[in-house]
Amino acid sequence: MIWSLVRKELLTNLLTYRLSIALVFTIVLSALTTVIGSLDYSRNVASYEDELRNQRELIEQVTIYERLSPTIILPPQPLAIFARGVVGVAPLSYDIRIDDYGRGPEQLFSNRDSGYMKALIQIDFITVVTVLLSFLAIVLGFDGICGERERGTLKQLLTNPIPRAYVVLAKLIGGIISLWIPFTLAFVLCLLIALANVNVVFSGDDWLRLGLLYLLTCLFLAQIFSLSLAVSAFARDTDTALIICLFAWLVGGVGYISALPSFSRYGHDEIPHQHYVDQNDEIWREWRQQVSHWEEQNPPPADAYWEGINRDGRRRFNHPTAYRWLERHQANAMGMRADNADRRYQARYGTWDPLAQEAYVVDRWSALSPFTNYQVLAYRLARTTLDDLFYAGRAGQDYRDTYIQYLRGKNAFGSQRWFTDDPPGQEPMIPQPESITTDMLRSDAPYMMERMAWAEEQQRLANDDAGRRLDLSDMPKFGGRWQRSLGDSVGTMTIGLAVLLLSFGAAVLLTVARFLRYDPQ
Structure with missing residues (x-):
């Protein structure tokens, strides 16, 4: 019986113009962001290979130790095509110097990148999901219960010998699956676009991370839909439900994303x-x-x-x-x-530490908003956060110590x-x-x-x-682990995942509990 109700909800959502329009926008924007990210990735791979070749030639030609100034060149991350984060799709460089060293590597941009473009926000697939698909989740869920009450269809449905729990669970399942369909189509299309680029090669670890990114996004969309359906269960009319949902979307999404970096500055004294x-x-x-x-x-x-x-x-x-x-x-x-x-x-x-701590505050407090929480979790999964940048920097510092010991x-x-x-x-x-x-x-x-x-x-x-020329055949090569393992990345996501799961579960329980006592009149 419940699957018949799920089928009804699913067909109702699929036949609406709002889902069709959102599907078109999602696919178009996702494809555009992936194409741009893929092109950026190819340019930066070429820059990475050029820098690697130049570095190799310099080392081969060096004749004195003072001119030996190795630079660690790290390749761009293919997952950054979908989740740019702080690192982006640029390769990274870490200069090994005797009298100086840094906290993290620097981005090595392609010389065809415009410096003026860095002032603009570069959206990625995660941004499309955070803004567009979350808005679709609200549009599908805000009138899921109160809208049917206003139209009188809910009263007719409840006159049948159907458990109320089945009805509300069918609405949850049908709505969530309706959201997963456009997301899955867009996700598969983005993967195909990325794989069409000969420079993009996903490792086994990357495929696991992509699978987890897919599951994370499905859970995020389910969370937003369940929250909007909970509002629909507590509101008596669609106008009120829509206002509450849109206000929460604007404040928790666009507003919180923009305001959180500003608020983080008040907790730290920035040193000139x-x-x-x-x-x-x-x-x-x-x-x-x-x-x-x-x-x-x-x-x-x-x-x-x-x-x-x-x-x-x-x-x-x-x-x-x-x-x-x-x-x-x-x-x-x-x-x-x-x-x-x-x-x-x-x-x-x-x-500079207060500035880094402000960025860490943004990551920690992002869990208070479903939208920023999802973004930070996705960037941690893609290894494009500031902390991942510093993680690579620690590997560079370790190599610098090894290099100095070699010179000694x-x-x-x-x-x-x-x-x-x-x-x-x-x-x-x-x-x-x-x-x-x-x-x-x-x-x-x-x-x-x-x-x-x-x-x-x-x-x-x-x-x-x-x-x-110097004989550098015995000079230590940069190796070690400069990227987090999948287990380490998931470990940094523990708090955000817990908040996501708990809020999703709480929204489902609230919706079911409220609907069991809901007056369809």
């Missing part, structure tokens, strides 16, 4: 960026003072020892005495640079290979600097012109000498 700039300047001032103090105690050799070709941050053909002084200078300075990196990190994120194992900080690729026994530009007068060091002096011509010829030969 100038505070970090001042601290950073002070750190570098102290560093320069320490270096100057060391140089006073260890004066550098005379100018003649430093003559050579110093280009692109690399020294060539300086005198070995100058190199030995630089080795000691570098070994002393590198220890301070590593300490300063930690101090700068603390100073920077002491200033190579004694890179205390060897002349940090700043020059001159082999042992390389003839310097000035072989006997102690015998050189000031006049001989002038650029127009015959001696300097002769030695500079020699150095330029040696420079040309050195540039073609593959033996000067």
Whole structure:
């Protein structure tokens, strides 16, 4: 009997213009957002491959450790096509530097992206579901009970020997299935569009996440419909039910989504960026003072020892005495640079942390609204939240520590290979600097012109000498887990899922309890 009632509700909904119109809009908007996301993904995959290739070539050509500046390039996430979140479909880059490091990687946009477009909201499939399909759920549910009472059909139905529980459950099931039909069609269409892109390759984990995203969206639509049907059960006329549902949709959806970031600022004191700039300047001032103090105690050799070709941050053909002084200078300075990196990190994120905490507040308090709760859950499932960005950043920090240990194992900080690729026994530009007068060091002096011509010829030969390149075959590769596992992602969704399930269950129970005592007159 109940399935006959479900069939009646389902046919009633399917034959209405509101469902047909919503179906068309849902499919069109979903297809457009997926096409745009897929095109963005392809462009960013090309950017990712270009950056990866450039990084590989730079490492292959590097000849001194100071010029070795690896960058971690992370590929764009295919699930971001459907749920952009904070990360979006852009690849990520994390620079590995000795004297600085960051909390998370930066987005590496395609050079064809417009900077002006970043000021606009880029909608995705999740946004279409949150706004359009949730509105359809309200439109289908607000008059599900009170509308039939006004038309008199509910009184006629209840005169039959049908349990009231069957009637209300049939309305719930029929309405929910009616919502799942346009969503399923749009979801399948979006998947087909994404799979038509040769650059989009879903892993087994991605397919599991897509399946969970489908179930999550079905549950979200069921939640919104059950809440609107509960309003219909408590309201006596459709006008009142519609006003309540629309008000709740506007406040809980559009209003709460827009206002929550503003409200989050009141709970944290934002520190002006100038505070970090001042601290950073002070750190570098102290560093320069320490270096100057060391140089006073260890004066550098005379100018003649430093003559050579110093280009692109690399020294060539300086005198070995100058190199030995630089080795000691570098070994002393590198220890301070590593300490300063930690101090700068603390100073920077002491200033920026309140902003990150505001974003975390938005995620935590999103559970109060079904709409924001669904969005945050979807973004966590797609691994495109700010927390996922910081998770990748922690993997980058771990690799930086490994990289520094590798350099120390190579004694890179205390060897002349940090700043020059001159082999042992390389003839310097000035072989006997102690015998050189000031006049001989002038650029127009015959001696300097002769030695500079020699150095330029040696420079040309050195540039073609593959033996000067660093052997980095044993350099550690970035690996590890820079993305959350499915279990970790679900773990971060626990509170939001609990709120969603409890509110859905409460709405169903309230609707059934109210309908059992409902007066159809």
